[in-house]
Amino acid sequence: MHFYIHGSVGNPDGYHNSLLGQMTWTKNLHSFAGHCMGVCLPFNFPYYFNYGTMGSLCSPFYRGPSPMSEVETRAIVETLEQINNKHKLVMLLDLQQPGQSIVLPFSWNHINPEDYEAMRSLASTYTEAIRLNHNVYYDVNHNGYAMGGTLTEYAKYLLGIKYSYKIFLSIDVRYLFQPHPMRTLVPQVWTGLTAMLRELQKERVQEARKALSALPKGQDE
Structure with a gap:
């Protein structure tokens, strides 16, 4: 598996403005x-x-x-497309401001897609791992925004990244721009992520076995 972490702030303008007292400035x-x-x-x-x-x-x-229209959006899109063309991405996680939930990318759609159960199951793997190891409860839903134009929807439906989620983090808004909440937040996210990766590895093994079993006898040797 290949891992790509976009570690920079996706909205440096908003981050800077929020530090100046405009809590929380969601725009550039x-x-x-x-x-x-x-x-x-x-x-x-x-x-x-x-x-x-x-x-x-x-x-x-x-x-x-x-x-x-914005340079920040274009930078993210161009980077994702370059990576996805080189290594077909399987999962994307978009970490967001507080909310303590993991959101599936079809809030605009009243009809669940064919892979809804698979997406919800993997999201539940994330929440259950954090609950068991950190006693923190996340919700799984697809009603975070009844709006289109989001990164996760673009990633899933235009780039074909099957497991695309928006994660609203478990952090007190009072400490949103302070470093000390990271001591608990980072281990939580890592616990959830590693649990998801284990499930994805199992899925890939099952897909490989299925592909081998579909080959005519003798071609899998």
Whole structure:
């Protein structure tokens, strides 16, 4: 398996502005004509871009003038596409602000996709591992946002990354931009991630065995 960790802050403008007291600034600082600024980057991705999102410049959830209008979004998309073309990605985790839940990428769709049960099962593996090892409870749902244009939906439906999740972290909003919560948060996420990876490894083994069994006799030798 190959692992790629995008360790930088996806919205440096928002991070900086939040540190200055605008708790929490969810947009970048893209300057537009008028008195409002910023695009809410989580809704600027090129899949169901207009669905349920805000077209008002002054809204904290303003989606931007067009898909991938922001340099931050384009950087993430270009990086993902390059990696996915080289090594077909199986899972993507988008870590977000507090919420203590793992969200499946079809809040805009009232019909569950064919692989819904597989996606929910792997998400439950994450939550159960954290519950057992850290006594922290995460929910699994697909109602985090009734909006399109998100990274996880783009990753799943346009890039074909089967297991794409948005994870809202277990962190007190009062300590959102302080380092000490990481002492408990990082072990939690790592526990959940390793549990998911073990399940993915089992899935790959099963797929390999199935492929071998489908070969005509003698070709698997």
